[in-house]
Amino acid sequence: MSQQEEKQLQKSIEEAFPMADTVNWDEVYQRIIYKYSTPHSLEHVKEELYKLEDKGEIIVHHIKPYNNPVEYQTLNGQPKKIPTTKLWHHKSCGQCGHIPGYPTSVFWVMNKLEIDYLDEPHQTSCTGWNYHASGASNPVALAGVYVRNMWRAYETDYFPLIHCGTSFGHYKEVRNMIILHKEIRDKLRPIMRKLDMDIVIPEEVVHYSEWLYVMSKKAAQQKKYDLSNIKAAVHTPCHVYKLVPEDTIYDPEVFQGRRPAAPSGTVQNFGAKLVDYSTWWDCCGFGFRHILTEREFSRSFALFKKVIPAVEEGNADVFVTSDTGCVTTLDKSQWAGKAHGFNYNLPVLADAQFAALAMGADPYVIAQIHWHATDVEGFLRKIGVPVDDYKEKFIQYLQDLREGKAEPQYLYPKHRKIDFYLSLPDRVKWYKKEQVGK
Numbered sequence: 001m002s003q004q005e006e007k008q009l010q011k012s013i014e015e016a017f018p019m020a021d022t023v024n025w026d027e028v029y030q031r032i033i034y035k036y037s038t039p040h041s042l043e044h045v046k047e048e049l050y051k052l053e054d055k056g057e058i059i060v061h062h063i064k065p066y067n068n069p070v071e072y073q074t075l076n077g078q079p080k081k082i083p084t085t086k087l088w089h090h091k092s093c094g095q096c097g098h099i100p101g102y103p104t105s106v107f108w109v110m111n112k113l114e115i116d117y118l119d120e121p122h123q124t125s126c127t128g129w130n131y132h133a134s135g136a137s138n139p140v141a142l143a144g145v146y147v148r149n150m151w152r153a154y155e156t157d158y159f160p161l162i163h164c165g166t167s168f169g170h171y172k173e174v175r176n177m178i179i180l181h182k183e184i185r186d187k188l189r190p191i192m193r194k195l196d197m198d199i200v201i202p203e204e205v206v207h208y209s210e211w212l213y214v215m216s217k218k219a220a221q222q223k224k225y226d227l228s229n230i231k232a233a234v235h236t237p238c239h240v241y242k243l244v245p246e247d248t249i250y251d252p253e254v255f256q257g258r259r260p261a262a263p264s265g266t267v268q269n270f271g272a273k274l275v276d277y278s279t280w281w282d283c284c285g286f287g288f289r290h291i292l293t294e295r296e297f298s299r300s301f302a303l304f305k306k307v308i309p310a311v312e313e314g315n316a317d318v319f320v321t322s323d324t325g326c327v328t329t330l331d332k333s334q335w336a337g338k339a340h341g342f343n344y345n346l347p348v349l350a351d352a353q354f355a356a357l358a359m360g361a362d363p364y365v366i367a368q369i370h371w372h373a374t375d376v377e378g379f380l381r382k383i384g385v386p387v388d389d390y391k392e393k394f395i396q397y398l399q400d401l402r403e404g405k406a407e408p409q410y411l412y413p414k415h416r417k418i419d420f421y422l423s424l425p426d427r428v429k430w431y432k433k434e435q436v437g438k
Contacts, residue, residue, distance in 0.1 A: 009256075042246045043078055048179050049201060057185060058178075061154045061202040070214045072249035072261065080249050081204055082214045083161075087117045088153035089208075092164030093125050094324035098332075101368030102324060103163060105356035106208055107411045108366045112222060112359060113215060118158040119412070123149050128170030128239075139177060140187045146174040147192055147199050154200045161208050165323030168207040169243030175201055176244065207240055209322035209351055210249055213262035216269040216355065223270060224360035225383040230272040232354075233316035234264045235306060235330065237323035238283050263322040263351035270358050275314030279305050285333065286325035302333035307346050318379050319348040332373045347376040363387065364394035365409060 053060045063069045067083035074080050087110075091103055110117055127145050153160040162168040178184055178201065185199060192198055212219075241248040241260045251261040254268060259280070268274055285291070285301035307330060310316045319330055331348035338345075349357070353367045363369050363385060369376040377387045400406035 042074065042076060042244070045176050045179055049203075052179065058199045058201055059154065061150065061159065061200055063159055063203050067159050072210075072214070072251060074246055075248055075250060076246045078246075080210075080247065082206055082210050082249070083159045083204075084211065084214060085116050086158050087115065087161040087211070088156060088158035089117060089119050090123055090126075090149060090153075090160055090162045090164075090167060091120075092167065092324050094164065094328065098328045098371070099324055099350065099368075100371060101353055101366065102327065102350045103352075104366050104368065104411060105350065105352040105361060106163065106212075108356050108361050109212070109215075109219060109352060109359065111411060113219060117161075118156055120152060120156075122152055126164065126167035126170055128164070128166040139181075139184055140191070142170075143174055143178050143184055143188050144191055146171055147178070147188065147201075148195065148197065150200045150202055151192075151197045153202070159206070160202055161206055161211055163208050163324075165207065165237040165239035166325065168205065169239040172205045172244035172247055175205060205247070207262070207322070209240065209262040209266070212322075212351055212355060213249075213251075213265045213269075216266040219355055219359060220270045222359050225358055225385060227270055227272040227358055227383055230379075230383060231275045231315055231317050232267045232272040233275050233277055233280075233310035233314045233319050234267055235280070235284055235310075235319060235321040235326055236260050236263070237321060237326045238287070239325075240323060263320055263354075266351045266355060267320050270355060272318075275310075275316050277309040277313040277316075279309045282306065284321070284326040284329045286329040291325070291329065298329060299333040299336040302329045303337040303342060303344070306330060307334060307337075307344050308342075311344050311346055316346060317382065318354070319346050320351055320354050321348065322351045324350075335373050345374050347374045347379045348372070349376065357385065358383070362394070363390050365397070 049058075049060060052058045063081050063083045064086075066086060068085050069081040069083050071079040071081055089103075089106075096103055107117075107119065124145060126149070127142055150160060162171060178188065178199065189199060236259065240262075249261050250257045250259075251265055254261045254265040255274075264274055282305050283290075283301070284306055285298040287298065290301070291298045307319070310319055321327055321330065327348055327350050330346075334344060334346070337343070349367075353369075357363060357367050357380065361367055363376070363380055367376075369380075380387050397406060397409075401408065
């Protein structure tokens with residue numbers, strides 16, 4: 001690139017993202033590469049993964065052609081395969097408990113795109129939150145929970161898709177630990193054998209927001225509302241891109257490849273205008289343990305370091321992010337500020353909710369905005385959603401349920417995957433017989 005071309009590129013970046021200019025990129029690079037990463041590159045970890053598979057020490061759950069994978073570049077330029085169908089959902093404790101419209105929106109979008117998936121009823125928590133809060137366990141136990149859940153995905157032949165940002169980051173750390181430390185594998189294997197399982201590691205650890213970004217151009221073809229007048233600020237969750245950061249996907253079409261592709265690219269592909277703000281790098285306040293030990297710090301941090309800059313610098317209409325902790329903290333911390341006269345009321349949505357609402361999902365039955373502390377209705381009216389009509393129907397639906405006049409609405413037929421819960425694929429049966437015979 002010539003000096004003139006480089007100057008033009010720099011000028012266009014400054015015009016498009018004025019706050020990006022305040023970032024010390026050397027410092028950012030230093031922080032994410034050397035402070036939070038493992039001492040081994042992702043390429044090295046994957047090489048070791050396949051060596052262990054060749055030796056028969058582990059089973060690798062490969063992404064198959066029928067998963068319709070799409071490749072994107074990671075921070076270090078290595079390709080990462082994102083499977084787009086036949087997916088096993090590892091849901092989030094926080095999503096289901098605090099923002100229930102989050103997982104329903106993920107499933108609703110997948111139904112609209114006719115994606116084959118398995119909503120697993122037998123997964124467990126990842127233990128990641130307890131780990132980051134210094135509250136639980138030891139390396140072998142953490143590895144056991146990870147492998148147990150990954151085995152469930154393997155035996156159903158659906159590729160795991162991780163909903164929670166904490167689970168996503170935690171599982172990548174645990175994956176690296178199992179691959180790089182034989183002593184962990186030696187202690188883990190006999191435990192898994194008692195469960196009639198063995199050590200399974202997926203070829204990639206994939207976050208749902210990566211899937212949504214990869215599918216967002218196709219999803220946006222079913223967009224029902226015009227978002228061109230919407231200014232959206234994005235917060236990328238720390239647990240998604242600061243833990244094992246070299247595994248995060250980037251795209252030159254999203255912030256010139258200088259920030260993670262998801263969820264900014266999803267917002268962009270749905271036609272909203274991305275706005276910049278000076279504290280884009282900062283945590284939402286939920287953090288790794290702040291919400292447990294310093295709750296008032298979390299609430300004030302969410303308001304003063306994230307919400308206020310997004311409104312006053314970016315003039316944002318909506319805040320979009322992709323982790324439960326971030327949605328919850330940014331949304332539900334605003335009422336604390338309101339009590340002190342800081343009434344910013346910036347609606348906060350998960351990228352899946354943002355996409356589903358733009359595609360015409362019911363704001364109450366599917367996106368469940370009534371669980372949010374901030375006023376999402378104003379944002380919906382701005383893009384043309386007939387909020388009052390939806391609300392009237394929802395209230396009537398609840399009344400009919402209460403009086404026994406209506407049946408609950410399901411996102412998919414109940415127990416449609418019962419065959420996977422009652423029987424196992426032949427290759428796993430064969431594997432188990434092989435192990436029993438030894």
